[in-house]
Structures are given as structure tokens and as C-alpha cells.
Amino acid sequence: MELDLGAVRAFIAIADHQHFSEAADQLGLTQQAISKRIAKLEDGLGTTLFQRSRSGSDLTEDGATFLPHARALIALADQASESVRGCVRPLRVDVLETRLAATELIRSFHHANAGFEVDIITSSGLRSGRSALVNGAIDVAFARVVGALDPSIEYMPAYLEPLHVLIGRKHPLAGNRRIRLCELADSVARMPGNEPGSEWALFYEDLAADFRLTIDTSGPDFGLDHLLDDIGAAADSFVFTGERLRAPWHPEVVQIPVVEPIPCYPHAMLWQRRNRHPALPRLTDYVRAAYQPYDPETQWLPATELHSGRWSAAHGSTDR
Numbered sequence: 482m483e484l485d486l487g488a489v490r491a492f493i494a495i496a497d498h499q500h501f502s503e504a505a506d507q508l509g510l511t512q513q514a515i516s517k518r519i520a521k522l523e524d525g526l527g528t529t530l531f532q533r534s535r536s537g538s539d540l541t542e543d544g545a546t547f548l549p550h551a552r553a554l555i556a557l558a559d560q561a562s563e564s565v566r567g568c569v570r571p572l573r574v575d576v577l578e579t580r581l582a583a584t585e586l587i588r589s590f591h592h593a594n595a596g597f598e599v600d601i602i603t604s605s606g607l608r609s610g611r612s613a614l615v616n617g618a619i620d621v622a623f624a625r626v627v628g629a630l631d632p633s634i635e636y637m638p639a640y641l642e643p644l645h646v647l648i649g650r651k652h653p654l655a656g657n658r659r660i661r662l663c664e665l666a667d668s669v670a671r672m673p674g675n676e677p678g679s680e681w682a683l684f685y686e687d688l689a690a691d692f693r694l695t696i697d698t699s700g701p702d703f704g705l706d707h708l709l710d711d712i713g714a715a716a717d718s719f720v721f722t723g724e725r726l727r728a729p730w731h732p733e734v735v736q737i738p739v740v741e742p743i744p745c746y747p748h749a750m751l752w753q754r755r756n757r758h759p760a761l762p763r764l765t766d767y768v769r770a771a772y773q774p775y776d777p778e779t780q781w782l783p784a785t786e787l788h789s790g791r792w793s794a795a796h797g798s799t800d801r
Contacts, residue, residue, distance in 0.1 A: 486558055488522040489551050491515045492530060496548055497602065499537040549609060552618030560617065571598035572760040575613060575622040577606045577681075580705070582642045582725040583623035583748055590767050597760040607680050614753050620761060622751045625680040627785075635754050638792055639768050641745040641775060641782075643738065645726075648719040649712045650733050661741040662692045662781075669695045669718045671711065673702040681746070685721065687783035688744055709734050742781040747792060 494504035495515070505515040523530050530544035540548065559570055576583040584601060591599050602619055604610060610622035615631050626636055646660060652668070654660050670689075675682035675698040682698070689696045697718075702708075706729055712720055713733030721739075722728060723746055728736060750768050752761060775782060775792040786792055 482525040484525070484554065485518070485521065486555065488518040489554055491518040492522055492544075493548070493551050493555060495519065495531065495538055496540055496544070499539065501538060549612050549616070549618060552613060553616035556617040556619075569597075569759060571600040572621065572758055572764070573600045573602055573619045575602045575604050575610050575619040575624075577624065578603060580727045582640055582723050582746075585725045585727075586623070586640060586748075586768070586771075590764055593767065594760070594763055597763065599760075605676075605679075610751065614751060617753065617756075620752060620756055620758050621764065623748050624751065625684060625747050626749045626751070627680040627683060630751070633754050634751055636749045636751040637765070637769065638747065638772055638774075639750040640748040640771075641773065641780065641792065642723040642725060642748060643780075644744045644746060645722050645724055645736050645738050646719045647709065647712055647722050647728060647731075647734050647736050649715050650735060651714070651716040652719065653716070654737070655735055657737060659740045660737050662694075662739055662744065663741070665719070665739075666693050666695075667717075669697050671697050671708060671718050671720050673698055673700040673708065684746060684783060687785070688781075691781070691783075705729065740779075743779055744781045745775070747782060747786050749791075 491504060491508060491510070494507050495501055498504045498507065501515055501519075502512050505512045508515065510518075519530065526543075526547070528543040529541050530547060531538040532541050556573075574583075574587050576587070578584075579601060587599060587601065591597070604613070604622075607622070607624040607627060610619070610624055611631060611634070613619045614622055614634050623639060630636065646665070648655050648660075654664060654668075657664075670685070672685060675685055675696070677698075685696055688694065708720060709729065709731040712718060713731055721744075722736065724738070750765070752765075775787075782792060
């Protein structure tokens with residue numbers, strides 16, 4: 482079949498927002514119009530792309546398979562248009578979740594460089610980011626680098642994020658101004674969002690092994706708001722979070738820094754070597770200037786990160 486680019490754009494918008502109504506608002510369409518585009522696309526592909534429910538629209542297995550190809554198709558179409566129009570499209574930046582540190586970093590960059598437009602795209606981390614960078618669907622990804630990368634992908638350290646804990650007021654450590662890592666050994670870290678094999682789950686597995694912590698990844702994962710309800714009611718559990726996470730306020734939960742040592746989550750910036758977007762050099766300079774190198778006296782990183790040597794560089798590195 483010949484794909485309708487309008488329908489493919491609608492599919493991507495719904496995948497990003499998980500709601501037909503929000504995707505319709507983004508594209509300036511009615512909900513009926515966007516529903517017709519998806520119905521036409523699903524009919525042409527001979528499959529169902531979304532599983533609808535009261536809480537939103539989730540990708541089916543076929544929808545998840547189609548998504549990176551759809552992004553690549555639209556990226557190529559946009560590049561073709563830009564080549565003759567001479568316009569500069571927004572810089573497409575992939576982040577794991579909009580509450581996390583990478584979004585705050587890009588937000589501060591945008592405030593300092595208002596002349597460049599930015600599109601934030603959420604994904605499943607490095608697993609989708611690798612292919613999206615190679616095929617041009619995104620310009621930049623922020624993720625922890627684990628495993629081999631395509632030779633066309635460049636990367637550098639972006640931010641070592643100190644970990645905090647979100648802990649209920651009933652917990653015996655809730656009154657502390659700081660919590661030492663060893664003090665958490667008698668509690669359980671509730672982290673149902675740690676997908677097996679993901680770069681963030683591997684980070685917490687290394688942390689747990691080094692400091693004899695217990696991490697419970699059992700689900701289902703109903704999201705951070707519901708998890709905080711559970712944490713607020715418990716006296717023996719907590720959840721790790723990044724220093725810059727925009728956690729929703731909860732009356733029974735407090736946020737406390739972790740120290741001795743300070744565990745740090747390593748965010749890297751990745752991009753395609755051949756990418757010529759005019760905002761990319763400005764962003765790399767911005768990230769490099771703000772980067773603070775690893776301090777072995779006070780901070781902890783997994784052994785795999787230390788062996789790579791990349792995190793000790795004062796201004797970032799792309800060594801592999």
C-alpha cells in the first residue's frame with residue numbers, strides 16, 4: 482500500500498501522547514478526523530496499531546514494531562521538504578521520560594538559545610534510541626550507554642545525576658537530612674518501572690549488588706503517583722529517584738539525598754555523526770560546558786562506567 486504521510490503523522494502523535502484528543506490538538510485536527518486517519522492506516526496495513534481503553538491508547542505489538550519505521554519515514558519526508566524550502570526544523574530530542582533530568586537540561590538549553598526550536602520525544606531509552614538516531618528519526622538522545630553502538634553514533638558524558646530517595650513519613654529514616662547508602666540495606670527499594678535488560682535496570686542491579694540492597698521490581702507499574710501512595714503508607718520501603726526528577730508532591734512522602742557515597746546515574750548525550758542540524762553544535766557546547774566530572778572521593782558509579790574512563794574527563798569524551 483502507499484502510506485499517507487498525514488496518517489503516519491497522526492499515528493506518531495498518538496503514540497507520543499497516548500491519547501487521540503491530545504494528538505488531535507497537536508496536529509490541529511478534530512478527534513473524528515484523526516480517528517479516520519488511523520482507521521485508514523490500520524486498514525491499509527491490515528493490523529491494529531492501538532489498543533484503546535478508558536485510560537488512553539497503548540501501542541499493540543504491531544504498533545510498536547511500526548513506530549520506529551514511521552518516525553524514520555516522517556524524518557525523511559521532512560528532510561526532503563527542508564532541502565527545497567531552506568527552513569530549519571526543530572531539534573528532535575529523545576528522552577526516557579519528561580520528568581527526568583534530561584528534559585530539565587534541554588529546557589535550560591532552550592531558555593539560553595531561544596532561537597532554536599526543540600521537539601521532545603519520549604521513548605523506551607537506548608533500545609529505541611540507537612535505531613532512531615541511525616535512521617534520522619531523532620537528532621539527539623539522552624541515555625545511559627550500555628553495550629555496542631553503531632559506528633555512526635557519537636556520544637559524550639552529559640550529566641552525573643545524584644540519587645535521592647522518596648520515602649514515607651512512617652519510615653524510621655524519614656527524619657534524616659541525608660541517608661547513607663548502608664542505612665538502606667534493611668529496607669526495600671520499590672521500582673516496578675525497572676524493565677529487565679534496560680540500561681536503568683542494569684544500573685540499579687549493580688548498585689544493589691555493591692551495597693547489598695534489595696530492589697523489588699514486581700508490578701504492575703501504575704505510574705509514579707500511585708507508587709508514592711504505596712510508599713507513603715509503608716514503613717519499610719522507598720523508591721530511588723534522581724536529584725532533578727520533578728516528583729509530584731505527596732503529603733506522606735519526603736525526598737532525601739543519598740550519601741557516603743553519592744550514587745550517580747550517568748546520562749550521556751548521543752547523536753548521529755552525519756547530522757548537520759544547526760542547533761546540534763550549540764547543544765554539544767552547552768552540555769560540555771555544564772558537565773561536572775566524576776569525583777571518586779564522594780560519588781559511586783558502576784564498575785563498567787569506571788572501566789570505560791569516559792566519566793573522568795573534565796569536558797566530556799567520546800572515547801570507546
